[in-house]
Structures are given as C-alpha cells and as structure tokens.
Amino acid sequence: MEAFSDGVLAIIITIMVLxxxxxxxxxxxxxxxxxxxxxxxxxxxxxxxxxxxxxxxMMHAAHKVNGSVLWANAHLLFWLSLxxxxxxxxxxxxxxKVPVILYGVVMLAAGVAYYILAHCLxxxxxxxxxxxxxxxxxxxxxxxxxxxxxxxxLCFLHPLLGICVYVLVAVMWFIPDKRFEEKATTI
Amino acid sequence: MEAFSDGVLAIIITIMVLxxxxxxxxxxxxxxxxxxxxxxxxxxxxxxxxxxxxxxxMMHAAHKVNGSVLWANAHLLFWLSLxxxxxxxxxxxxxxKVPVILYGVVMLAAGVAYYILAHCLxxxxxxxxxxxxxxxxxxxxxxxxxxxxxxxxLCFLHPLLGICVYVLVAVMWFIPDKRFEEKATTI
Amino acid sequence: MEAFSDGVLAIIITIMVLxxxxxxxxxxxxxxxxxxxxxxxxxxxxxxxxxxxxxxxMMHAAHKVNGSVLWANAHLLFWLSLxxxxxxxxxxxxxxKVPVILYGVVMLAAGVAYYILAHCLxxxxxxxxxxxxxxxxxxxxxxxxxxxxxxxxLCFLHPLLGICVYVLVAVMWFIPDKRFEEKATTI
Amino acid sequence: MEAFSDGVLAIIITIMVLxxxxxxxxxxxxxxxxxxxxxxxxxxxxxxxxxxxxxxxMMHAAHKVNGSVLWANAHLLFWLSLxxxxxxxxxxxxxxKVPVILYGVVMLAAGVAYYILAHCLxxxxxxxxxxxxxxxxxxxxxxxxxxxxxxxxLCFLHPLLGICVYVLVAVMWFIPDKRFEEKATTI
Numbered sequence: 001m002e003a004f005s006d007g008v009l010a011i012i013i014t015i016m017v018l019x020x021x022x023x024x025x026x027x028x029x030x031x032x033x034x035x036x037x038x039x040x041x042x043x044x045x046x047x048x049x050x051x052x053x054x055x056x057x058m059m060h061a062a063h064k065v066n067g068s069v070l071w072a073n074a075h076l077l078f079w080l081s082l083x084x085x086x087x088x089x090x091x092x093x094x095x096x097k098v099p100v101i102l103y104g105v106v107m108l109a110a111g112v113a114y115y116i117l118a119h120c121l122x123x124x125x126x127x128x129x130x131x132x133x134x135x136x137x138x139x140x141x142x143x144x145x146x147x148x149x150x151x152x153x154l155c156f157l158h159p160l161l162g163i164c165v166y167v168l169v170a171v172m173w174f175i176p177d178k179r180f181e182e183k184a185t186t187i
Numbered sequence: 188m189e190a191f192s193d194g195v196l197a198i199i200i201t202i203m204v205l206x207x208x209x210x211x212x213x214x215x216x217x218x219x220x221x222x223x224x225x226x227x228x229x230x231x232x233x234x235x236x237x238x239x240x241x242x243x244x245m246m247h248a249a250h251k252v253n254g255s256v257l258w259a260n261a262h263l264l265f266w267l268s269l270x271x272x273x274x275x276x277x278x279x280x281x282x283x284k285v286p287v288i289l290y291g292v293v294m295l296a297a298g299v300a301y302y303i304l305a306h307c308l309x310x311x312x313x314x315x316x317x318x319x320x321x322x323x324x325x326x327x328x329x330x331x332x333x334x335x336x337x338x339x340x341l342c343f344l345h346p347l348l349g350i351c352v353y354v355l356v357a358v359m360w361f362i363p364d365k366r367f368e369e370k371a372t373t374i
Numbered sequence: 375m376e377a378f379s380d381g382v383l384a385i386i387i388t389i390m391v392l393x394x395x396x397x398x399x400x401x402x403x404x405x406x407x408x409x410x411x412x413x414x415x416x417x418x419x420x421x422x423x424x425x426x427x428x429x430x431x432m433m434h435a436a437h438k439v440n441g442s443v444l445w446a447n448a449h450l451l452f453w454l455s456l457x458x459x460x461x462x463x464x465x466x467x468x469x470x471k472v473p474v475i476l477y478g479v480v481m482l483a484a485g486v487a488y489y490i491l492a493h494c495l496x497x498x499x500x501x502x503x504x505x506x507x508x509x510x511x512x513x514x515x516x517x518x519x520x521x522x523x524x525x526x527x528l529c530f531l532h533p534l535l536g537i538c539v540y541v542l543v544a545v546m547w548f549i550p551d552k553r554f555e556e557k558a559t560t561i
Numbered sequence: 562m563e564a565f566s567d568g569v570l571a572i573i574i575t576i577m578v579l580x581x582x583x584x585x586x587x588x589x590x591x592x593x594x595x596x597x598x599x600x601x602x603x604x605x606x607x608x609x610x611x612x613x614x615x616x617x618x619m620m621h622a623a624h625k626v627n628g629s630v631l632w633a634n635a636h637l638l639f640w641l642s643l644x645x646x647x648x649x650x651x652x653x654x655x656x657x658k659v660p661v662i663l664y665g666v667v668m669l670a671a672g673v674a675y676y677i678l679a680h681c682l683x684x685x686x687x688x689x690x691x692x693x694x695x696x697x698x699x700x701x702x703x704x705x706x707x708x709x710x711x712x713x714x715l716c717f718l719h720p721l722l723g724i725c726v727y728v729l730v731a732v733m734w735f736i737p738d739k740r741f742e743e744k745a746t747t748i
Contacts, residue, residue, distance in 0.1 A: 011201040014572040017642050018579075022649035026657040045642075049635045056631065070243065074236040081204050081232075088209035096213040198388040257430065261423045265416075268387065272394050280400035289405075385575040444617065448610045452603075455574065459581050467587035476592075 009052045009077075015084045016044050040091035044083055047107075050173045051080060051114070061134050062121050072120040076113035082106045100159040101152055104166060108148035111169075115141040144169045196239050196264075202271045203231050227278035231270055234294075237360045238267060238301070248321050249308050259307040263300035269293045287346040288339055294353060295335035302328040331356045383426050383451075389458045390418050414465035418457055421481075424547045425454060425488070435508050436495050446494040450487035456480045474533040475526055481540060482522035489515040518543045570613050570638075576645045577605050601652035605644055608668075611734045612641060612675070622695050623682050633681040637674035643667045661720040662713055668727060669709035676702040705730045 023030045055076075062069075086106045090099040118138055125131040151165030207224055210217045242263075249256075273293045277286040305325055312318040338352030394411055397404045429450075436443075460480045464473040492512055499505040525539030581598055584591045616637075623630075647667045651660040679699055686692040712726030 010572055011197055012204075013638075013642065014576065015201065015204060017573075017576060017645070022646055022653060024653075026654035026659055028659055031663075042639075045635075045639055049632070052635070053628065053631050067240065070240050071236070074232075074239070077200075078229075078232055081200065082207075084204070085207050085209055092209060092211075093213035098213055098215055102218075198384055199391075202388065202391060254427065257427050258423070261419075261427070264387075265419055268391050268419075269394075271391070272396055275396035279396060279398075283400040285400055285402055385571055386578075389575065389578060441614065444614050445610070448606075448613070451574075452606055455578050455606075456581075458578070459583055462583035466583060466585075470587040472587055472589055 009048055009055075009080070012048055012081060012084060013045060016041050016087070037091060040087050044087045046170060046174075047083065048080065050170060051076075051110070054114075054173065058118065058121065058135075061131050062125070063131070064124060066124055068120045069117070069124060072113070072117040076110065076117050079106060079110040079113050083110070095159050095163060097155055097159045100162050101155045104148055104152040104155065104162055107166060107169075108145060108152065111141070111145045111148055115145060140172060144173065147172075196235055196242075196267070199235055199268060199271060200232060203228050203274070224278060227274045231274045233357060233361075234270065235267065237357060238263075238297070241301075241360065245305065245308065245322075248318050249312070250318070251311060253311055255307045256304070256311060259300070259304040263297065263304050266293060266297040266300050270297070282346050282350060284342055284346045287349050288342045291335055291339040291342065291349055291353060294356075295332060295339065298328070298332045298335055298356075302332060327359060331360065334359075383422055383429075383454070386422055386455060386458060387419060390415055390461070411465060414461045418461045420544060420548075421457065422454065424544060425450075425484070428488075428547065432492065432495065432509075435505050436499070437505070438498060440498055442494045443491070443498060446487070446491040450484065450491050453480060453484040453487050457484070469533050469537060471529055471533045474536050475529045478522055478526040478529065478536055478540060481543075482519060482526065485515070485519045485522055485543075489519060514546060518546065521546075570609055570616075570641070573609055573641060573645060574606060577602050577609075577648070598652060601648045605648045607731060607735070608644065609641065611731060612637075612671070615675075615734065619679065619682065619696075622692050623686070624692070625685060627685055629681045630678070630685060633674070633678040637671065637678050640667060640671040640674050644671070656720050656724060658716055658720045661723050662716045665709055665713040665716065665723055665727060668730075669706060669713065672702070672706045672709055672730075676706060701733060705734065708733075 023034050083106060086099075086103045090096075090103045093099045115138070118135055118141055122129075122132045122135055147165055147169045151162040151169075154165060155162035207221065207228060210221050270293060273286075273290045277283075277290045280286045302325070305322055305328055309316075309319045309322055334352055334356045338349040338356075341352060342349035394408065394415055397408050457480060460473075460477045464470075464477045467473045489512065492509055492515055496503075496506045496509055521539055521543045525536040525543075528539060529536035581595065581602060584595050644667060647660075647664045651657075651664045654660045676699070679696055679702055683690075683693045683696055708726055708730045712723040712730075715726060716723035
C-alpha cells in the first residue's frame, strides 16, 4: 500500500513540475512570467511533502490493513490528486476569491480524508493498541479541518486572509508527527 | 511484481488527472465545462481503485509467481491502461452508443484478464492450496464478465442501460474480496 | 534497484499510452486513424513486457549489486527509454526504411545493454556461483544481438524483412527465461 | 523512503524523455533538430544516474530515518526536480550565459542538499557509527559544491568554461562512492 501511495504522491509532484514550462528568451527577464508558477510549485511541493512525511510515519506505526483502510487511503489520494489543478487555477487567477475558496475545499477534504484514514487504522488495531496510543487524541487532525473551514469562511472577507490560515495549517503540520516518529525510525 | 503493477495503476490514475485541465476564468461558472471530465475522472478512479484493492488482496494470498502469472498480469495491465482513453472518448461524446460499447469491451477484456490471472495463480498453487480455497469458485469474476457482456448487448437498445449494468458491476466489486482479506491483513 | 527499474518501465509504458489520443467523432470510423498507433502500442507493450519479465527473473536470481551493475542497469534503461520515440517515428512514417533501421539500432543497443548487465552480474557473483550456472551460456542474449544486426542489414533490401526479424527476436524472448524461473518463483 | 525517491527520480527521467518529440519526415536529416535535445537528454540522464547511484548506496548504509532526514531528502528531490527545466532552457538557448549560470545554480543547490542529507544521517547515526565512518570526511560532497560555485563564476568569462567545470564534477561523481559500496552490496 505504501508503494502505491508513494507512487501517486510522486506522480502528483510530477504533474506540478510539468506545469513549469521552459521559458522563451535567454535573459533573466524571461524568467519573470514563470515566477507565479514557481511560487505555487514550492507551496504545493511543501503540502505534498507534509502529507507524505506524516503518511510515512503513520504507515510504519500500522501493523495491518483491511478493505476499509485501503479505501480510506484511496479516498485521501483522490483529494490530493486534485491539488495540482486547484493550485494551478489559484495561481493563474492571482489568488482571486473563488479559486482560493476551491483550493481550501480541496485541502479541507484532504484533511477530512486523512482523519478518516487515521481512525480506520485505529478501529482495526483496537483502542488499546500501540497504534492508538501513538495516535493519541489526534488533535492536529481535528485542528487542521477546523482551520481549513475557518480559512474558507474568511475568504468571503478577503482571499488573502484565507491564504494566511492555509499557510498556518502547513506550518502546524511542518513539525513532523512526533507521536509516530519515535516508534518508526528503523528502516 | 506488485511494485510494477502499483506503478502502472498509479500512472493510469495520473493520465486521467492530466485530462483535468486548469479552467480559464475565475468564477464558479468557468468550472462548468470541467464537470463532465470530473465525473468521468471519479468513475475511473473508483474502477482503478477496485482493481487495485482486489489485486492487492490476491497478491498477498499468493506465495509464488511464474512466467504465466507475469504475462497474465501484464495482460491485465494492458487492458486497464486503455481505460483512460475509453473513458475520455465516452465522456467527450456524452455517452453515445459506440463509445459506451467500446468502454464495455475494454472493461469486459479487463474482467477476462483478471479471471485468467486468478486461474494462473490457482494452477500454480495447486487445487488443494490455501490460495485455491481462498479464491473459491470465483463467482464474482465469472459474474462480472457475464454482466459486462450483457451491458454491451443492452447498449444496442439504449447506451444508458449499458452504463447502468457497468455501474452494477462496480458496486458488486466495491465490497472488498472477503475471501482474501481475512488472510492478508498483516503488513 | 528493482523498484527504480520497475518505475522506469512503468513510465515508458505510460509515455506510450499518452500517444493514444482520444479520437474525435463518435462512430467506429473515427477510430480508424488510431489503428496504427494502437498496433505500435501493442508491439511496444510486448517488447517492454519481455524485458520486464526477464529482468525480474534475473534480479531474483542475483544476490548482490555493485557500482558496475547499477550503471549497466541505468544503461539498459537509457536505451529502453528511447523505445517510445523510435516506435512513434516508425509508426508515423508507415514503416519507412530509415525509421525501421533506427528502431533496430535502439533494439540492438538495448540487447547489448542487457547482455552487459547479465555479464556484470556474473562477474560479481563468480563463475562458479548459482547465478552463473543459472545464466548458462546466455545463448538468447547473444542470438538476439546477432538477429537485430541481421535485421538492420536486411532493411536495406526491404524494411519489412527487418521487421520480420525483429518480431522473430520478440517471439524467441516471449518464452520466459526458464533458466532463472525455476529458482525465483517464491515471493 | 527509497521507493518514493526512486519514484521521483524515475519521473524526472520521464519528463526529460517527454521532451524528445517524434520527428517529422522519414529521412535521417529530419533527426538533426532533435540532436541538441538528445545531447541534453544524455547529460541529464547521467546526472540523475549519478545522484540515484550515490543515493542508493547512502540509503543502504543508513539504518534509520527521522523527520529531519525525510525533509532533507524532500529538499534534495525539489532541486533535482528542477533539472529538466534548467536543462531544457540551457539547450534551447545553445548554452547562452544566463541559462548556463542558472543550470549551475540548480546543480549547486542540489549538491548542497545532498551534503545536508548526508550530514542529517550522520547526526542521527552518531559520530562513532559505521555510517559516519563509511561517509568519512565527505570530501566529494564539499568539493562538488566548491566546483559548482567556481563554474558559476567562470560563466561570467565564458559559459563554456562553466560547462567544463560542471562536466568535471560529473566525472568525479561518476566513480561510484566506494566508501558505501563495500558495505551495501547484498540485496
């Protein structure tokens, strides 16, 4: 399952790289129109990196999978697969209201999907398992869903407020999931 | 072998994502022409998810492979690799008769290929093996081939009847393969 | 190393799938221009399948790798990565002389690369190793290089003669590498 | 982690293959405009091959990973993912000054990222570990960063001088990392 998920995440990054077109002209100035694409590429690369990092730690703490887990994982990958299109639309329209809201909706759905996957794994391993104890109350999972929702609402005031909240969630997740990390470092 | 199959399935999903183009215009209305592509993307994502899920369970129940199994697997991947083109043709022509029939033919061929793969594995493991007992009579494998064939025939009356039968097969497979699952949850 | 090679082979197949464009028009007739692309796709799929199958068996018989093996493997993947372009050029020009010769050159180079990889692995494992005994005299490896060379020369008489020899090599390899297979079936 | 990195490296090679378009016309002359693309493809294939080879050896010497290592690895992949665009820009402008400098900057950043990854792994395994002893003083890592920097400066005299220094670094790395190799040959 990890091989498949890794493959999909690697491909999502690829699709985003493919949007970085070779610029015309040989001067530094000809790189300027590429700037917006490049910034959005960095942002998305970090987001996908966060999911990959946490997904990796969670999968190493897990000892078994079943049908629900496989489908919860496919569900997460479905929403993550929409990240390149959502980012592209947001970037092309210079962070206009509707694209920023849609980007938040995709991120919110991915957050909910990650939460569902974590809880399918807990249900399978049992409430008293090492996995469940490692996951704990999953505060970050709940918080990020709440934050994305707040970000979407704030977009109706001004899209940049929404963006700030999205970045806040990224910063929060950027700190790797200490809960799993200590138990999953051997390779 | 699983890594290779996972890679191909991941790539099939990617090719389908690549068909979701970034829309022009920043309003919600500009998303409308993308709707048909999006619906067909969801459909194909579920179909590939079903094959991946069942393929995963079957491979975990298998203990060995040989040349026939590798070629039967390559044969299955060949037909699955045609899913994006078939879906795209069906979507672009708003479910017209010939594209829906062709979609059914690709799905029928993939169903036959899955059946062949299952039986190559049974032949290799022996009729008295745990694998053969786990596979059982493979009713679902036979049923889905029969259903796809019926769906293709019904298209000559009306393509939507064919679509309904295709969806029926998806629903039938959506329930994961209980036969293998209980024996293949440890990772 | 196998994961990387599997990934590259999976991607080569993908690039070939991407060349199969969604046809315009909803009738069976609109599929006609796609026919040449489809035939070339099937051919290339079989060729890549042959290399993947034999590569898989060889890697399972191997117990160790070193720098030479990694580079010999990268060298093989380099030539295989040119297969989609060579096939596309040959198909687009309806099997004209120069494209068919170039296709043969790519295949010859891939054959030589496979031979080098097999012999790097033999050198590493030792002449008395199980690997060397399993590989034997590698008659097929030598034969296919000779055949591709003969096919290229025959193209100067008529390109179809060259194609026939290429297909002959494919048929010869289609029979999986029995030498390795018996020793590498457990997964 | 290796599966993910392998996937990304495989995809980077794919993106470069995609830039090799099928030529129009059936004569040898029609291949001429493809020559520059082909040379740049070979160059980039070797560069990615070098990173893959050394990355493979380093990962096999490592026994554990943590959050810092995962992010250092993602950082390396980020810079390597820019190689296709940088190569394409350099090739399209026939090795003009600014594109050659930018290519050097991407290579310098990738070199720094590789150095950081190596030192994150050393910090995790401890100064007295087999890993740290295998890595040694990491002279090549430091040298290549210095060389890329020198190459960028020499571009201001003439871009070809810069290219020569870049090739020198490739030659230096082409010799596989003996330090790790002896300890990591079993598969």
